[in-house]
Amino acid sequence: MGAGTKLRQILAQNGLIEAMAAHSPLSAMLVAEAGFDAIWASGFELSALYGVPDVSVVSMTQHLDMTRAMAERSGLPVVADIDTGFGNAINVLYAVAQYERAGAAAVVIEDKSFPKVTSLIADGRQEMVRIEEFQGKIEAARAARRDPDFLIVARTEALIAGLGQGEALKRARAYEAAGADMILVHSKQKTPDEVEAFVKAWDGKAPIAIVPTAYPQMTVARVRALDKIGLLIWGNHAIRASVQAMRETFAQIREEGGIAGVDRRIASVEDVFDLQGMARVKHDEKRFLR
Ligand code: SPV
Ligand code: MG
Numbered sequence: 049m050g051a052g053t054k055l056r057q058i059l060a061q062n063g064l065i066e067a068m069a070a071h072s073p074l075s076a077m078l079v080a081e082a083g084f085d086a087i088w089a090s091g092f093e094l095s096a097l098y099g100v101p102d103v104s105v106v107s108m109t110q111h112l113d114m115t116r117a118m119a120e121r122s123g124l125p126v127v128a129d130i131d132t133g134f135g136n137a138i139n140v141l142y143a144v145a146q147y148e149r150a151g152a153a154a155v156v157i158e159d160k161s162f163p164k165v166t167s168l169i170a171d172g173r174q175e176m177v178r179i180e181e182f183q184g185k186i187e188a189a190r191a192a193r194r195d196p197d198f199l200i201v202a203r204t205e206a207l208i209a210g211l212g213q214g215e216a217l218k219r220a221r222a223y224e225a226a227g228a229d230m231i232l233v234h235s236k237q238k239t240p241d242e243v244e245a246f247v248k249a250w251d252g253k254a255p256i257a258i259v260p261t262a263y264p265q266m267t268v269a270r271v272r273a274l275d276k277i278g279l280l281i282w283g284n285h286a287i288r289a290s291v292q293a294m295r296e297t298f299a300q301i302r303e304e305g306g307i308a309g310v311d312r313r314i315a316s317v318e319d320v321f322d323l324q325g326m327a328r329v330k331h332d333e334k335r336f337l338r
Contacts, residue, residue: 051153052197055125058085059255064272065279067127068286071097075286076118076126077323084282086153087122089115091129092166093287104163108134108143116150125153127201127279132162136181137188144192144200154199156232156257157185159206159219167208168236168262174209179219183226190227201257201279202228207235207242216246224252230278232257240266247274259283 067086070076071093095102133140159182161175189200202223206216240263255278260266
């Protein structure tokens with residue numbers, strides 16, 4: 049079964065896909081261990097992992113390689129955040145074919161111009177492409193996929209760009225008409241109102257996806273009550289948790305002049321061995337090494 053089919057099955061069975069961000073195979077494995085349905089191959093997280101801003105600096109190849117590795121190691125369907133599709137509709141044709149081959153279940157393409165600027169930054173330069181141009185990108189994505197179950201998610205940044213509810217709805221309708229399987233609506237408002245109003249006004253058939261980082265009051269229960277949301281993405285909690293954990297640990301080691309104080313607080317070496325599959329290595333050594 050293809051990854052897209054698997055993702056669609058989760059939606060059909062649970063009524064909601066709950067995806068958690070990851071930026072590495074190890075973080076993707078921890079997402080699986082925690083019981084989430086899918087991986088959000090976040091551009092923000094991978095950019096942060098490389099220590100660079102989320103402004104189309106990380107290349108498609110870097111993101112693609114990580115997507116492949118995360119799909120392989122976690123076994124979960126991966127929703128790949130391909131930003132603007134790395135250029136125009138021609139670049140989208142190439143990108144979608146590559147991501148499908150890499151084992152992704154879905155791509156999310158956003159209607160900003162290339163190079164993009166990260167969405168949640170205050171006073172960000174949020175430039176959008178024309179609706180017709182973005183429809184061309186969605187049609188290119190559909191033409192490039194081999195498996196019709198591979199999901200094409202169209203993301204509108206109309207609310208992020210401050211263009212209002214009317215523009216967001218107009219764009220979402222146009223993207224569904226162009227063949228998008230799902231509509232991601234992003235908002236940086238500090239409360240869920242803006243997105244809830246969009247969801248209530250949404251008259252299309254395509255399920256909605258949201259990334260409620262800016263409005264953390266949004267819960268799974270609240271999302272389910274809205275009824276039209278198919279994909280809930282916890283957008284950047286893997287990288288933020290790791291930044292915090294590393295900072296605290298490094299500071300304590302510097303302060304105490306040694307590692308004894310942190311030893312019991314952080315994951316044990318055995319824990320990491322388990323994640324790496326050392327039990328399997330031992331088993332294989334007995335079997336194959338002569
Ligand atoms: C990401 O995680 O890369 C996203 C979500 O696109 S956000 O950073 O909120 O735009
Ligand atoms: Mg992104």
